[in-house]
Amino acid sequence: MSLSWTFALANNLKIDLEAAAWKKFPGVCPYCGRRPCDPLCNSKERPEKLRTDLTVARLDHGSFHDFQCMLSQVYPNNESRTSAGHSFEELAEAVQAIDFGLGRHEQQDFELIVSEIVDVIAHICAVASCEQIDLATEMAKKFGNGCPRCHYLECRCNFTTDVAPPIRGPEA
Ligand SMILES: [Zn+2]
């Protein structure tokens, strides 16, 4: 559901998230330019700035499934718990960028919003990969027949996560 809300947010801001995601992660780590990411990249040696000389590995971008697989190859040593923590940090950074950017309407602020939203989905992918969950498959299961509750392609029931079935099963 957090992924679907992130997609909704990108739609709302008219961001082509697929293109933006592959642009930021073009098949390699955007900091060290390697696949898998250089072990030193996560240390203090990590360059401050993103590399700008990297080209998109696949011009047709590939599916969301491909994106998740590519990230797990770039970052094979991710762990669930730290990735989950980082995904919250990225969400907070995205909210901050939106809060700051929407008040000023500057192009560079908008680019930061796009970049932060891409980081949110990248970290959700990381958590899912650690847990052997294919997000594209799970999204198709949940949303493949339209709204999960009313099943219209354009929801007519005002579905929100408030009325979604609980994530955990019934307490034993
Ligand atoms: Zn790296």
Ligand SMILES: [Zn+2]
């Ligand atoms: Zn509905």
